Amino acid sequence: MISLRAELLGPDGLPADLYKTFATALAPHLLYVFEQSVQEGSLLISQNEALLVSLPKPRKDPMELGSYHPLAMLNTDYKMLAKMIVARLAPMVPDLVHADQNGFVPAQDTSHNIRRLFCVMHYSTREWQIVGCLVLDLEKAFDSLEWPCLFGVLRQLGLEPLFLRMIKLLYTSPRVQVRTSGGISEPVEVRRGTRQG
Numbered sequence: 001m002i003s004l005r006a007e008l009l010g011p012d013g014l015p016a017d018l019y020k021t022f023a024t025a026l027a028p029h030l031l032y033v034f035e036q037s038v039q040e041g042s043l044l045i046s047q048n049e050a051l052l053v054s055l056p057k058p059r060k061d062p063m064e065l066g067s068y069h070p071l072a073m074l075n076t077d078y079k080m081l082a083k084m085i086v087a088r089l090a091p092m093v094p095d096l097v098h099a100d101q102n103g104f105v106p107a108q109d110t111s112h113n114i115r116r117l118f119c120v121m122h123y124s125t126r127e128w129q130i131v132g133c134l135v136l137d138l139e140k141a142f143d144s145l146e147w148p149c150l151f152g153v154l155r156q157l158g159l160e161p162l163f164l165r166m167i168k169l170l171y172t173s174p175r176v177q178v179r180t181s182g183g184i185s186e187p188v189e190v191r192r193g194t195r196q197g
Helices: 016-021 023-040 076-096 111-127 147-156 161-169
Strands: 049-056 068-074 175-180
Touching: 016 023, 016 076, 023 076, 023 161, 068 076, 076 161, 147 161
Parallel strands: 049 175
Antiparallel strands: 049 068
16 A cells, blocks of 8 residues: 555544555455546545645744745645655656755756756856856646646647546645634635645
């Protein structure tokens, strides 16, 4: 069964340890549910729910809205499906993502691009060349992702229709409930972005 850590619990309250302890008994049933979901084009409503909590950013003013990270507490079975999809997608990443993309790519970090920038600056100084650099960092990128655009890009990249259907499962009618000190809200349907959790 997919590698899982003990984490915050999703709305169903089922911990990763439960799935680990009963992996042999649960795996065939989960696989069946996931296969049925791919055929039907959607997960069970309960699988696609999350609790949204706000975590304070270190050394930030707690009175400012931007001083908090939203975190979606996802159900363990949903996370397992997402990890299976990521595991299948991982070998394709070098062909799909440009080498200059460092954020959120395993074994890459921004130090490569920082070093490249220093090399460009050194070259321009040594050769007396005028150069320009464009650095893009999409603010709130996880929140602003438009799903039709994502699916269109994945289709253009040549992902198999079956694999694309698997990815769409994660974005078909997801719902969140916001947890605050006053309780938990009614479910709200999410229509764009990627839940981080």
